[in-house]
Amino acid sequence: MSGVIVSKLDGTARGGGALSAVATTGAPIVFIGEGEKVADLEKFESDRFISRLLGMGDIRGLIDIAPESLDQEEAMRLTERMMSGRFTLNDMYKQMEMMSKIGTIDKIVSHLPSSFFGGLGAMDRKQKEEMQGNLERFRVIMDSMTEDEKNEPNILKAERIRRIARGSGVKEKNVRELLAQWNRSRKMMKGIKGQSKTTPPNEGHDE
Missing domain, CATH: 1.10.260.30 (Signal recognition particle, SRP54 subunit, M-domain)
Known part of the structure; x- marks a missing residue:
């Protein structure tokens, strides 16, 4: 197993489960997402993931998903x-x-x-x-x-x-x-x- 994709990540329980999966398999998390579609996935960055898991938010991530067409x-x-x-x-x-x-x-x-x-x-x-x-x-x-x-x-x-x-x-x-x-x-x-x-x-x- 070369990498893990975590989908439907909408709570701390699933976030903790993702970390457990990494520890068990030894495979890194590559993408995470709240839904099951490809468009729902985003590149995994450990510091931002931990911040969201602790309820601290990820404002930089919100800026990243804003389209260039936004005025x-x-x-x-x-x-x-x-x-x-x-x-x-x-x-x-x-x-x-x-x-x-x-x-x-x-x-x-x-x-x-x-x-x-x-x-x-x-x-x-x-x-x-x-x-x-x-x-x-x-x-x-x-x-x-x-x-x-x-x-x-x-x-x-x-x-x-x-x-x-x-x-x-x-x-x-x-x-x-x-x-x-x-x-x-x-x-x-x-x-x-x-x-x-x-x-x-x-x-x-x-x-």
Whole structure:
């Protein structure tokens, strides 16, 4: 046996099992992946693998899987808008488009630290599948909105929500879930911005 390929690697148990396999066979791990398709595989690097196994994430790996077609300037603009609190549904839609270019939620979350955004990086497979479904549904819902509605979500009252639900083939509660998610994201980013303003630039450093 010249090498080991570990597929469907979605938890620490399987990660530990992979290490046991290497110890038993003496063969090195060559590729790892969360799925069973060739596109799901990535080159094995021991330091990054151990980091993910310990819940520390692999941000460099996330950058590596981002396609060259990803608009870096647009990504930076969206980040700046989020951090400033000027985050609209239009921005959220573009953000979801970028995420879909990188890969599935399963693939993206697997590279995040387990503590990321209150435990997002520690989601189990069922939670990831649910989140993936929500993102796809949210994009369909936003396709039924006007530009004004996406740029000014606060104008979305009962009558507009009813129209959007009918147009996108979902329930009104799904439209409200989208608005709640947008509002949570906006408030979270405002909170991060507020913390950065109140933190002294030299905190933790002796003069």
